[in-house]
Structures are given as structure tokens and as C-alpha cells.
Amino acid sequence: MTWMMPCERLLTMKPTQKLVFILCTLLVLGFLHYASWKIHLLVWSQKALHNIQATKEPLRKTLPPEDGNPSKKDCKKGYAAERMTNIYPKFVKKVPMFLDQNFRLLPKVKDYLPPFGLKTQEKHIEEILNTTKNYRLGKDLDSLSCKRCVIVGNGGILSEKNLGSHIDMYDIVVRLNGAPVHGYHKNVGTKTTMRITYPEGAFQNLNLYDKTSLFVLSAFKPEDIKWLKHMAFKERLRSTKGFWKSVANRVPQEPSKMRILNPYFIQEAAFQFMLLPKNNGEMGNGNTPTLGAIAITMALHNCDEVAVAGFSYDLNKPSALLHYWEKTKMSAIKESQTHNITKEKEFLKKLVKAKVITDLTSGI
Structure with missing residues (x-):
């Protein structure tokens, strides 16, 4: 083919x-x-x-973050310190939050008695620090390059604000004295990073302690340091002389969870920010800030963003709740021999106006 x-x-x-x-x-x-x-x-x-x-x-x-949600937005590193230097040019951010074994080298506090310094208490402090063996927030929080902190005050203004879930979103939640959490979660949250207190303000009911949080002493007098020593060594108090009311005989936290707040924050808030009288370095004549103002000052040095909630002393509303967990009214406040509420309110308002801090409850 x-x-x-x-x-x-x-x-x-x-x-x-x-x-x-x-x-x-x-x-x-x-x-x-x-x-x-x-x-x-x-x-x-x-x-x-x-x-x-x-x-x-x-x-x-790239979706926009939820408004006001601290866990969804980018943390603004150095924001609070930058704003602070605009109104207090001498403000220096780096100040240790708690005392460590180098506490004797700290400037400005060694020559003052408590609450403004450490004079006469060095030996007791050293013994406490040798027992606690920890002087910082903890590995996870210390490793954060940017920290958002909220100071939760005790004011009745927190009632019915439903801020609990919002408060829990901050990296560091600071609570004061014996302000309860259980039963008030909706308004104050559940999270506690640290509780700053003094002996008379500490829980006496051991069931109210959150054993995972830090127990931080703010010492207002020499007896407070000695009291913490007894708590750290699990020793029963032999005397309550020097305290203005009954104090806890035991703190269920382990020594590794105990800290001593740097008294520099008390001194700075009193003498530099509020311009209170030095009174020869002794407490009295309304020259000592409240624990809330002290905690805010501490946060300004150690946090990048600072918010507050539950701060309000409006004496023009005598029937308003003084604290969120009890029925005591604002009218119960008397003129204090220890604190200058007027000067403190001016200081806090200055911080809010300059946008150094955010007031979540709009009470300042």
C-alpha cells in the first residue's frame, strides 16, 4: 500500500x-x-x-480593633512616660517596682523613715528578701516588651459598670487592700496580678486570698516591715502594738509570692507630684498619698499604658457609695490627718487631662 x-x-x-x-x-x-x-x-x-x-x-x-479593647490593639510602648514628661519634665521612667537585694543602693530613700524610705529597717528587709528570693513580676510578664496596666480602685463608682471583662484584658491588674473580687466579677473582673496593701488593709479571712497573685506590701511605718517578716517566716504575731486596727495573723501566700513596694513611689507622689509638706520626712499633716495614688505612680514607671477604674471621691454626692462592696456612703469620709484628698484629686485630674492615664469609670 x-x-x-x-x-x-x-x-x-x-x-x-x-x-x-x-x-x-x-x-x-x-x-x-x-x-x-x-x-x-x-x-x-x-x-x-x-x-x-x-x-x-x-x-x-488588618481589620480595625474593637474600640477600647486592650487585648486587640497595638500596645503603645513608652506612651505613659512620654506623656508624663510633658507635664513633669524631670520624670524618669526606670525605677524598680519592688525592692531587691540591691535596695541599699537606691537613691533618695535610704535617708527617710517609712513610708518615704527604708531607714532603720534595712536588716528586716534583707531577711525578708533572702526568704522570698523573687523580686520581679514573674517570667511571663517580665518578658513583655510592652505592658498595659490597670489600677482597680475601691470606689462605689464601679458598681453596675460591667467593666469586669474589660479589666481582665489588661496585662497587669493591680488591686488595693481588701477589695473583694468574688461576687463582683461582672463589675471588677476576676484577674489579679498583684494586690498592694498594708497590714491593716490585708484580708483577715484566708479564703479571700488569690494564691496565684503577688502579695505586695506598701510600708507606711516600721511595724509594717516587721509584720511582713512574720508573714514570710510563717510566724505568729507576738504583739499588735503600733497598728491602728486589728491585722491579719497569717497570709496564705508563699514567700516567693511576696514583694515589698519601692518606697520611692510614695516619696515621689507626695513631694514632687502633689507638693505635699515634707514634715521632716515623717508621716503626718496630710502629707501621705493614698494607696491608689501610690499604685498609679508605680505603674507610670513600669507600664507603657496605664488605665484606672473605681477612682472617685465626690463629696458633693454624700449618698453615693463609698466602696463597691458595701453600703457605706460618701458622707462617711472625714477630713483626713494622713491624706490630702484635695491635692490628690488635682494630681489625678492633671494626669487624665494630659492623657497620661485613662479613667475607665470617668470618676476623676
């Missing part, structure tokens, strides 16, 4: 054969065109799906 080109073979075919050949050729070409279209459609669909999946996650990440 002689080999011929397709065109030559087509010329020799009979009419019926030509028709069959043409129809078969058209069917083959149609099938190939249809198949190529389907393959193209499949490839295009896969590429489109891939592009959607590739852009889906970045789009989610």
Missing part, C-alpha cells in the same frame, strides 16, 4: 467516506476544544481560590 498525504487520500475517497471522515474530524476537534476549555476553567478556579485564601488572613489581621 502506497503512503499518501491526508489531502491526497481525501481526494481518492468516495463521497460517503468523505462525509464520515469530515464528521469524525469535527467530533474530535470539538472534543479537544471542550476538554481544553474545561481544563482552563479548572486551573482558573484553583488560582482564584488560592488568591482568596492567600488574602483572607492578611485582611483579617
Whole structure:
């Protein structure tokens, strides 16, 4: 059989054969065109799906954060300190939160008695620190490059604010004295990073302690340091002389969870921020800040963003609740021989106005 080109073979075919050949050729070409279209459609669909999946996650990440949600927005590193230097140019951020074994080298506090310094208490402090063996917040919090802190005050203004879940979103939640948490979660949250107190303000009911949080002493008098020593060594108090009311005989926290607040914050808040009288370095004549103002001062040195909640002493509302957990009214406040509430309110208002701190309950 002689080999011929397709065109030559087509010329020799009979009419019926030509028709069959043409129809078969058209069917083959149609099938190939249809198949190529389907393959193209499949490839295009896969590429489109891939592009959607590739852009889906970045789009989610760029969605605007929920307003006021501290866990959803970028932490502004150094924000509070930067704002603070605008109104107090001599403000220096780096001041240790708690006393450590180098406490004797701390400037400005060694020459003052408590609450403004450490004079006469060095030996007791050293013994306490040797027992606690820890002087910082803890590994997880210390490793944060930017810290958001909230100081939860005890004011009745917290009642029915439903701020609990918001408060719990901060990296560090600071509570004061014996302000309870259990039963008030909706308004004050559940999280406690540290509780700053003094002997007369500490829980006497051992069931109220959160054993995972830090127990931080703010010493207002020499007896307070000695009291903490008894608590750290699990020793029963032999005397309560020097305290203005009954104090706890035991603190269920382990020594590793105990800290001593740097008294520099008390001195700075009193003499530099509020311009209270030095009174020869002794407590009295309204020259000592409240624990709330002290805690805020501490946070300004150690946190990048600082918020407060539950701060309000509005004497023009005598029927308002004084504390969120009890029925005592604002009218129960008397002129204090220890604190200057007027000067303190001016200081806190200055911080809010300058946007150094955020007042979550709008009570300052």
C-alpha cells in the first residue's frame, strides 16, 4: 500500500467516506476544544481560590480593633512616660517596682523613715528578701516588651459598670487592700496580678486570698516591715502594738509570692507630684498619698499604658457609695490627718487631662 498525504487520500475517497471522515474530524476537534476549555476553567478556579485564601488572613489581621479593647490593639510602648514628661519634665521612667537585694543602693530613700524610705529597717528587709528570693513580676510578664496596666480602685463608682471583662484584658491588674473580687466579677473582673496593701488593709479571712497573685506590701511605718517578716517566716504575731486596727495573723501566700513596694513611689507622689509638706520626712499633716495614688505612680514607671477604674471621691454626692462592696456612703469620709484628698484629686485630674492615664469609670 502506497503512503499518501491526508489531502491526497481525501481526494481518492468516495463521497460517503468523505462525509464520515469530515464528521469524525469535527467530533474530535470539538472534543479537544471542550476538554481544553474545561481544563482552563479548572486551573482558573484553583488560582482564584488560592488568591482568596492567600488574602483572607492578611485582611483579617488588618481589620480595625474593637474600640477600647486592650487585648486587640497595638500596645503603645513608652506612651505613659512620654506623656508624663510633658507635664513633669524631670520624670524618669526606670525605677524598680519592688525592692531587691540591691535596695541599699537606691537613691533618695535610704535617708527617710517609712513610708518615704527604708531607714532603720534595712536588716528586716534583707531577711525578708533572702526568704522570698523573687523580686520581679514573674517570667511571663517580665518578658513583655510592652505592658498595659490597670489600677482597680475601691470606689462605689464601679458598681453596675460591667467593666469586669474589660479589666481582665489588661496585662497587669493591680488591686488595693481588701477589695473583694468574688461576687463582683461582672463589675471588677476576676484577674489579679498583684494586690498592694498594708497590714491593716490585708484580708483577715484566708479564703479571700488569690494564691496565684503577688502579695505586695506598701510600708507606711516600721511595724509594717516587721509584720511582713512574720508573714514570710510563717510566724505568729507576738504583739499588735503600733497598728491602728486589728491585722491579719497569717497570709496564705508563699514567700516567693511576696514583694515589698519601692518606697520611692510614695516619696515621689507626695513631694514632687502633689507638693505635699515634707514634715521632716515623717508621716503626718496630710502629707501621705493614698494607696491608689501610690499604685498609679508605680505603674507610670513600669507600664507603657496605664488605665484606672473605681477612682472617685465626690463629696458633693454624700449618698453615693463609698466602696463597691458595701453600703457605706460618701458622707462617711472625714477630713483626713494622713491624706490630702484635695491635692490628690488635682494630681489625678492633671494626669487624665494630659492623657497620661485613662479613667475607665470617668470618676476623676
